[in-house]
Amino acid sequence: MAGFPQLRLRRLRRTGALRKLVRENRVEVGDLIYPLFIIEGKGIKEEISSMPGVFHFSPDRLSAEIEDIAKLGIPAVLLFGIPETKDETGSSAYHPQGVIQQAIRVIKECVPELVVITDVCLCEYTSHGHCGIITGGEVDNDKTLPLLAKMALSHVEAGADIVAPSDMMDGRVKTIRQALDEKGFQQTAILSYAAKYASAFYGPFREAAASTPQFGDRRSYQMDPPNVREALREVEQDINEGADIIMVKPALAYLDVIRQVRNTFNYPLAAYNVSGEYSMVKAAVRQGWLDEKQVVQEILTAIKRAGADIILTYHAKDLARWRKAE
Numbered sequence: 001m002a003g004f005p006q007l008r009l010r011r012l013r014r015t016g017a018l019r020k021l022v023r024e025n026r027v028e029v030g031d032l033i034y035p036l037f038i039i040e041g042k043g044i045k046e047e048i049s050s051m052p053g054v055f056h057f058s059p060d061r062l063s064a065e066i067e068d069i070a071k072l073g074i075p076a077v078l079l080f081g082i083p084e085t086k087d088e089t090g091s092s093a094y095h096p097q098g099v100i101q102q103a104i105r106v107i108k109e110c111v112p113e114l115v116v117i118t119d120v121c122l123c124e125y126t127s128h129g130h131c132g133i134i135t136g137g138e139v140d141n142d143k144t145l146p147l148l149a150k151m152a153l154s155h156v157e158a159g160a161d162i163v164a165p166s167d168m169m170d171g172r173v174k175t176i177r178q179a180l181d182e183k184g185f186q187q188t189a190i191l192s193y194a195a196k197y198a199s200a201f202y203g204p205f206r207e208a209a210a211s212t213p214q215f216g217d218r219r220s221y222q223m224d225p226p227n228v229r230e231a232l233r234e235v236e237q238d239i240n241e242g243a244d245i246i247m248v249k250p251a252l253a254y255l256d257v258i259r260q261v262r263n264t265f266n267y268p269l270a271a272y273n274v275s276g277e278y279s280m281v282k283a284a285v286r287q288g289w290l291d292e293k294q295v296v297q298e299i300l301t302a303i304k305r306a307g308a309d310i311i312l313t314y315h316a317k318d319l320a321r322w323r324k325a326e
């Protein structure tokens, strides 16, 4: 084996073309999913203060945004709903005329080929802000399952291509799979938020989705951040229950989890570059402390390098625009 001076690793870094030739990872616009916040009402397009550049849209204001997303080459969107009314059981989540059900129809009319993924979780729809039904002050796993299945089914009936349960109840993937199959939706895929941690990086999202729990926190159902072996068990459970795509969330502080899941399972793997990760970058860029384009590309590449095939990110439109301008 030759060493220095015959061996010089700098040889292949000399020019941009050489670096491109030996580049190991590249984020494609086709890898991205763009999250959208849909608010019940009319004529609304309002910037979310904690997430500059991200907006609340009412269903009637969606079409221009959807056309823009499709033109940029982004293949998929993930929908979150903010309903007008909330109650103990989150019943506006599975109403056929609910805000997400309306939005799906608008999107499918506007750009039928855009992949529509819906977040399946009750927290935006319950008055207490928890991801399930409350019994005796606790989130009741088994009572929540049929409601999640009902919600998923109503999204699919409205035209969703993929449902994405994010509630972290045990058995939700199985219950949703059964409910979809019974109604003839065998071809509809499930993207499960398999390893979802109880993270402070969801802060800006909770403001955007008005889904902060009114008492307690989510630590009895979302994962404890120090654990990684448990993440593999969560992923295994969801795969056994019928998940088609698995997700690790958040992404940046959990790159090691993404890598371990990648090495252990041969399933398509998604990672969620969450709201807090986005807002930190935006805040520093506003201060003039970071170069947005470079930092965003570095972050998304790191998530890819850790092993994610798919990245859910609020930076999707920016990345797509930069790529178009290259």
Ligand code: PBG
Pocket (backbone or CB within 6 Å): 119, 121, 123, 131, 166, 167, 201, 202, 203, 204, 205, 206, 211, 218, 273, 274, 275, 276
């Ligand atoms: C709903 C849900 C959350 C996010 C996605 N789905 C919030 C939470 O669990 O509190 C977070 C997304 C983000 O921060 O960008 N359960």
